[in-house]
Amino acid sequence: MSFDNVIGQHRVKGILQRALSNNRVSHAYLFTGPEGVGKEALAIEFAKALLCTGDDRPCDECANCRRIDAFQHPDFNFLFPSSAKNTDEERAILDSIMQNPYNRKKPWASPTIGIEQIRELRHLAVLKPLEGRRIIVIAEADRMTVQAANSLLKLLEEPPDTMHLILTASQVNSMLPTILSRCQEIRFGPLPDNEIELALVEKMQQAPEKARLIAGMSQGNFRRALQWMDDRFTKSRNDAVEFLRACLKGQKTQIELVEDMAKRYDKKQIKDILSLLLIWFRDALLLSEGGPEQRLVNIDQMETLQKFLGAFESIDFYAASAEIEKSMTMIERNIHINLILLVLMIKLQKIMKLRGR
């Protein structure tokens, strides 16, 4: 009963393990916390533990464990936001969850969980399970429409004895209080860097140095870590450094670079580049204060970082970080990206004072 397939989250695992061994499993759980920290992954493992016939639950070997792993257990239902009309797309999403719950494929047009999906679920919920228990996972339950949530409420008010419901959500604020009050909330925190690093080495076969670098960039989110694993990382970091260089150049170069970036990248990618820039400044600050090198994220860029520091008379790191963070929030709010980037460049230019000027 170790939930080894799930990264970190030892406190949460402990709560669920105790519930299992004391046979006091709740009828409705709500797993809350940021994205990419393993809420769905643990929901699946917990479902396995509830139906496992092995000694060490979940054993990963018995027929029930394997059928849940393949999403083919008749007593296990996994629901997620979907338009419900496109079954091919649904299958593709389920397949991606099956392969890696941390890195599931998301539909393009972020749909909601509609009342039809919940109605269907309520029919299922009352069917007699084959193995004594029915486990229903609703991923991203915070995307239920109000009608869907109200329909689910009826099920929560009188849950069948055999049913265990696990909801996951990252935006609890948008959920009906009446739903929240009927679920046992289990809070997931961001993953510590060292857990992500270990998982990248052990589960994803990354080289230790690269794993540390990616862990430092992923802000406690394993999904982000997986996205950084490809070459995009090196490319984005080069873009971040290029952006920084352009801050010191004339306006024409700056405008050209910004236009080029806005053309090549979407909002999310530009935010990633800015978060790399943020980490760059953090590393530079650490280095300038003589902090331990092991704590640098861009450990492979020591020389460039030193050169960067050497070029300036003074840098107000806190002001620079604040400006970058502000720009990231503004991008979120859909303000014209070119303008945000250009203003950021001009501000950073003022904050960083070149030597001999």
Ligand SMILES: [Zn+2]
């Ligand atoms: Zn098993």
